[in-house]
Amino acid sequence: MDIRTLEEMPISERKAYALKKVKGLQDKLNASITIIEDDEVKADGKLMGIPVALKDNISTKGIKTTAASDILDNYVPVYDATIVKKLKEAGAIFVSKTSMDELAMGGTNRTANIGPCHNPYDLDRITGGSSGGSAALVAAGAVPLAIGSDTGDSVRKPAAYCGIVGVKPSYGRISRYGIIPYASSLDHVGYFTTNVEDAALALEVLAGRDDLDMTSSYEEVLEYSKLLDANVKGRRLAIFGNVYDAISDSSIKEAFDKIIVSLEDKGAIIKKVYFDGDLMKCLFPTYFIIANAEATANHSNLDGVRFGHRIDGDSMEDVMMATRTRGFSSFIKKRFVIGSYSLFEENQERLLKKAQRVRRLIVEAVLNELKEVDALLAPASGSIAPRLDDPSSDELSDEYLIAENHMVIGNFGGLPSMTLPMGFKDDLPIGINITCNAFKEEEMFDIALAIEDITGLKGHVKEVL
Amino acid sequence: MEISEVKKLAEMLMFKLSDEEAQEIIEEFKTFDRQLALLDKIDTEAVDEMIFPFDVKTSFLRDDEADHILSQDDVLKNVAKTKQGHVVVPKVVR
Numbered sequence: 151m152d153i154r155t156l157e158e159m160p161i162s163e164r165k166a167y168a169l170k171k172v173k174g175l176q177d178k179l180n181a182s183i184t185i186i187e188d189d190e191v192k193a194d195g196k197l198m199g200i201p202v203a204l205k206d207n208i209s210t211k212g213i214k215t216t217a218a219s220d221i222l223d224n225y226v227p228v229y230d231a232t233i234v235k236k237l238k239e240a241g242a243i244f245v246s247k248t249s250m251d252e253l254a255m256g257g258t259n260r261t262a263n264i265g266p267c268h269n270p271y272d273l274d275r276i277t278g279g280s281s282g283g284s285a286a287l288v289a290a291g292a293v294p295l296a297i298g299s300d301t302g303d304s305v306r307k308p309a310a311y312c313g314i315v316g317v318k319p320s321y322g323r324i325s326r327y328g329i330i331p332y333a334s335s336l337d338h339v340g341y342f343t344t345n346v347e348d349a350a351l352a353l354e355v356l357a358g359r360d361d362l363d364m365t366s367s368y369e370e371v372l373e374y375s376k377l378l379d380a381n382v383k384g385r386r387l388a389i390f391g392n393v394y395d396a397i398s399d400s401s402i403k404e405a406f407d408k409i410i411v412s413l414e415d416k417g418a419i420i421k422k423v424y425f426d427g428d429l430m431k432c433l434f435p436t437y438f439i440i441a442n443a444e445a446t447a448n449h450s451n452l453d454g455v456r457f458g459h460r461i462d463g464d465s466m467e468d469v470m471m472a473t474r475t476r477g478f479s480s481f482i483k484k485r486f487v488i489g490s491y492s493l494f495e496e497n498q499e500r501l502l503k504k505a506q507r508v509r510r511l512i513v514e515a516v517l518n519e520l521k522e523v524d525a526l527l528a529p530a531s532g533s534i535a536p537r538l539d540d541p542s543s544d545e546l547s548d549e550y551l552i553a554e555n556h557m558v559i560g561n562f563g564g565l566p567s568m569t570l571p572m573g574f575k576d577d578l579p580i581g582i583n584i585t586c587n588a589f590k591e592e593e594m595f596d597i598a599l600a601i602e603d604i605t606g607l608k609g610h611v612k613e614v615l
Numbered sequence: 616m617e618i619s620e621v622k623k624l625a626e627m628l629m630f631k632l633s634d635e636e637a638q639e640i641i642e643e644f645k646t647f648d649r650q651l652a653l654l655d656k657i658d659t660e661a662v663d664e665m666i667f668p669f670d671v672k673t674s675f676l677r678d679d680e681a682d683h684i685l686s687q688d689d690v691l692k693n694v695a696k697t698k699q700g701h702v703v704v705p706k707v708v709r
Contacts, residue, residue: 228692456693466707484640486630488644488647491624503664510665511657546650564668
């Protein structure tokens with residue numbers, strides 16, 4: 151389902167169409183936390199009458215917003231996030247608050263308090279996370295646009311596993327006001343579509359300076375959808391060699407190689423680049439330390455006193471202790487303990503500050519390469535979507551440390567980065583990732599459009615039977 | 616790291632852990648330690664910490680005018696217990 155196809159349908163029917171789909175898919179995908187039935191239809195705007203799904207960490211006035219956590223299972227925001235206002239002004243209609251990993255702190259969507267979200271291509275497989283519900287609804291053709299958030303790769307990885315387009319623009323390109331935070335120095339608003347043109351249009355609506363988010367950018371917002379140009383003649387593109395080499399699945403490499411050859415045939419100038427191997431092995435631990443430390447601090451306000459689910463007690467300490475003990479899953483508690491460990495004064499130098507310094511070295515290395523090329527290309531993941539009952543990967547292998555975590559570079563450096571489908575393995579989608587220089591979204595969309603032309607997967611969705 | 620140490624850490628974060636949860640964290644710390652060894656290999660001498668992606672700062676002060684105000688009703692809408700416009704919590708001073 152794409153925006154243009156929906157526009158051929160009378161406005162009055164679009165919402166009913168999407169709602170029927172969202173409801174019909176719920177038993178199979180478990181993608182929605184709240185289904186929104188009574189949203190008003192506005193009569194104009196770039197997204198006039200277009201059904202949109204929102205990740206459940208996006209504040210919606212009067213609509214429950216739980217971040218898939220028991221501690222917020224009764225929380226109803228009294229204000230809209232800036233992007234919710236922008237989408238409403240553009241005429242969008244909201245139909246779902248979507249499932250996610252609890253507090254966005256995961257990459258599988260297995261940790262949602264409503265249970266896991268299922269991949270439309272194989273219900274026994276994960277969608278990826280943390281924005282899995284949004285990815286699933288777009289991939290299953292229920293909505294043409296769904297909003298997520300991306301702190302490590304939480305939009306781009308589910309996009310790869312679900313065979314759709316996932317965009318994380320530059321840091322500050324989209325306001326984060328009203329998004330329940332995870333790690334403020336890494337958090338971005340991102341989104342899913344079924345094609346590049348819709349992705350470009352969505353950014354026109356979502357982007358822009360917002361005085362309510364002091365990290366939002368003054369950079370001009372372009373009419374990205376009108377500027378699209380699939381001509382890659384003379385474009386300088388770099389294959390991310392460390393990622394390529396770390397992938398053991400030859401069929402994923404072959405699909406990637408085919409795209410590279412086609413880009414070269416179209417006139418792109420391709421080279422392979424390698425960064426320091428030891429530095430690349432630090433991608434995951436660097437992210438893990440910074441993200442958990444920031445999350446621990448950000449979520450100290452979840453205490454049941456002013457909002458959220460409160461468990462009574464004899465003292466304030468008892469209330470907070472009982473509320474937080476019952477309100478967070480074991481998974482989240484683990485993350486908070488590790489995060490706080492890095493924040494202790496005696497550990498800061500060795501852990502948090504070390505990670506922040508390594509972050510700088512990683513970003514400087516990548517920016518140095520991006521002076522020479524327009525984009526860095528790599529398979530988004532070394533595998534198809536894992537099965538729901540898969541044990542976790544070997545967290546010290548290159549495949550895990552590099553191939554499964556390379557997209558975090560976009561968050562470290564605030565670089566625009568997107569994933570789009572590059573084919574299938576065993577009838578399951580695989581994706582390609584593009585990362586560009588900051589605020590070069592226009593270039594990123596052009597390269598993506600060229601790849602979409604090569605794959606022929608524009609608008610592809612999976613009918614869930 | 617002992618179970619009691621992990622539980623103490625958790626209590627500082629205002630939640631309790633079961634023995635099983637504490638044991639899981641101890642196991643996770645073992646992997647975490649091995650990943651930290653990877654960071655130790657990197658020479659970060661004279662490298663500044665990177666706190667945010669860009670060094671662009673918002674450098675203006677808004678006018679000192681009330682803006683984006685929530686009504687008392689709205690502020691209290693999500694509070695579990697209220698009384699006469701206040702948040703009710705257990706007695707703090709005894």
